Amino acid sequence: MKKRLLQLLGALSLTAMMLLQQGCIKDKCVKNYTYTYYVPLYKTSAEVRANIKSSAPKAIVNPGKITIKDNFIYLNEINKGIHIIDNTNPAAPVNIGFIAIPGNVDIAIKNNMLYADLYTDLVTIDITDPENAMAVNFVSGVFPERFYYGYVADSTKMIYDWTTKTETVQCSCENPNPVYNDVGVLLSSNDAGSLNAAVATPVGISGSLSRFALVNNYLYAVSAAAVKTLNISNPSTPVITSQVNTNWMVETIYPFKDKLFVGGNAGMFVFNIQNPANPSLLGSFSHARVCDPVIADDNYAYVTLHSGTACQGFTNQLDVLDISSIQSPQLLRSYPFTSPRGLSKDGNLLFICDGDDGLKVLDAANPNGITLQKQIPIIGANEVIAFNQIALVVAKDGLYQYDYSDRNAIKLISAIKTGNP
Amino acid sequence: MKKILIIVCSICILQHVTAQKKLIHFASYTSAGFVTGKSPVAFAAQTENGISVKNWFAGIGIGYDKYNYKTIPVYAALKKSFSFKPVQLFLYANAGTHYLAEEHEWKTPFSSTTIRGQCYGAAGVGCTIKTGKHTGIFFAVGNCIKKIHIVETGSIQPPDALWMYDTVRSYSRIECKAGFCF
Numbered sequence: 001m002k003k004r005l006l007q008l009l010g011a012l013s014l015t016a017m018m019l020l021q022q023g024c025i026k027d028k029c030v031k032n033y034t035y036t037y038y039v040p041l042y043k044t045s046a047e048v049r050a051n052i053k054s055s056a057p058k059a060i061v062n063p064g065k066i067t068i069k070d071n072f073i074y075l076n077e078i079n080k081g082i083h084i085i086d087n088t089n090p091a092a093p094v095n096i097g098f099i100a101i102p103g104n105v106d107i108a109i110k111n112n113m114l115y116a117d118l119y120t121d122l123v124t125i126d127i128t129d130p131e132n133a134m135a136v137n138f139v140s141g142v143f144p145e146r147f148y149y150g151y152v153a154d155s156t157k158m159i160y161d162w163t164t165k166t167e168t169v170q171c172s173c174e175n176p177n178p179v180y181n182d183v184g185v186l187l188s189s190n191d192a193g194s195l196n197a198a199v200a201t202p203v204g205i206s207g208s209l210s211r212f213a214l215v216n217n218y219l220y221a222v223s224a225a226a227v228k229t230l231n232i233s234n235p236s237t238p239v240i241t242s243q244v245n246t247n248w249m250v251e252t253i254y255p256f257k258d259k260l261f262v263g264g265n266a267g268m269f270v271f272n273i274q275n276p277a278n279p280s281l282l283g284s285f286s287h288a289r290v291c292d293p294v295i296a297d298d299n300y301a302y303v304t305l306h307s308g309t310a311c312q313g314f315t316n317q318l319d320v321l322d323i324s325s326i327q328s329p330q331l332l333r334s335y336p337f338t339s340p341r342g343l344s345k346d347g348n349l350l351f352i353c354d355g356d357d358g359l360k361v362l363d364a365a366n367p368n369g370i371t372l373q374k375q376i377p378i379i380g381a382n383e384v385i386a387f388n389q390i391a392l393v394v395a396k397d398g399l400y401q402y403d404y405s406d407r408n409a410i411k412l413i414s415a416i417k418t419g420n421p
Numbered sequence: 422m423k424k425i426l427i428i429v430c431s432i433c434i435l436q437h438v439t440a441q442k443k444l445i446h447f448a449s450y451t452s453a454g455f456v457t458g459k460s461p462v463a464f465a466a467q468t469e470n471g472i473s474v475k476n477w478f479a480g481i482g483i484g485y486d487k488y489n490y491k492t493i494p495v496y497a498a499l500k501k502s503f504s505f506k507p508v509q510l511f512l513y514a515n516a517g518t519h520y521l522a523e524e525h526e527w528k529t530p531f532s533s534t535t536i537r538g539q540c541y542g543a544a545g546v547g548c549t550i551k552t553g554k555h556t557g558i559f560f561a562v563g564n565c566i567k568k569i570h571i572v573e574t575g576s577i578q579p580p581d582a583l584w585m586y587d588t589v590r591s592y593s594r595i596e597c598k599a600g601f602c603f
Contacts, residue, residue: 024564024593024595031588
């Protein structure tokens, strides 16, 4: 019995000693980082340029900015090109063609010329007959700062598409230091360009997210930290006339009368274009670091601030600014929103895309007491143009049109969903 | 839950059926103590309930473990006792899983994180000082392991380039506990 007890105690002591060994006391961590990255598919610049013309319609996959001109809607397919939609009957819009423009996110139209970005270049497309549109001119290096996922398009070849790859690597738990293959801020622009005009104009109407603005014979394009002016007196051959560099990142531009309202990630800036070839800074209003499309009328500017990966910041609200003194805009009132993006105003009705909260229609008769009139559920509402009693809404899953001729009975009249031509 | 009820009922029936012979009886071990390892010392408590057959005990345990993550271990417990009156020495082994007892899912505009408990296990030695036929107080020391699985996913705008961190944290600690049994 005594021998057995001793044996047992010995075994227990040994077990206890083993437990106290360093190997038994440890915090172990294994961390794997899985990421998807994009590999570019190239074509020569000549091939790409030769292919910029109307082709068969394609399904909308990733809708971006929008411009309307006459009976046509020009809808950007982010980084891929432009869908041409015949909207003669808004209740039955017809996708009639597609212009392949790699790296395209912005559109502006004057008369029968469409201006679009082609990565670092600006392309002019004759849309006299939208079904037979074709490129007529290229200006190289207008947007030199553009870079995509770490790849820079050179002068001989261009990225026309991307393919994805997924990799998993083991990394340190304390300092993960992930390998990001992204960057594509420009790729991420779900943006598009302006407050509607009340009459048909030779200039296409863009949304508030636009980075192109057309005023008379000048095309203003914002580019990273600069406002560029291009003379389009000869519509088919734009010429850069000036560039105003800024100390802040520029995101959107909205023209109103003889002024340009520029949304930057640090505030709203007003430029005077009385000398249209050389815009000059007139005033500004600073806010938290967020994205901020802006529209304006004679007395007020409406700025939606939203947070997001590329925008940083955590503010989501509508700021109404009193711009009666244009040199020093004053905040009149802020209204909380969920993730406000594109906005448009027609009369007293203010339309705001509020992300997954959908489209919000507000009564803005009193800018100091804006009230919600109607909320329309649309997933990922991003951009809106309210024009001629029809609100065109670009959302994550397609293009919607609402008739608001009766503001108390706003109704859906048509929708082109993503995935459908 | 249904399985647990069946097991508990089975234990009760077995206890009743064998009450005359006393070969099998219900037994319960409840303890509290601490776990210590590379991370700061933390509180832990457990209760194990099951059946005792001669020198063996088998049951189900549930507890609370504050080491790094607050978790609730749920496990199968096994003990083998060696009687040296009035003291009983025992070896024990536990194996099971554990559940987070704190916030374990959250989202930001850019990512989402989920934390789950993976395996849980312990093994060690102890000694029971008998205070009655089936009652006593006990002390135990052993090695206890718990694994935590953390998944963080997000997307890089755009067009939705996805990323994921998949992390498994494994904590091997010494546990020291004291309690009572009946």
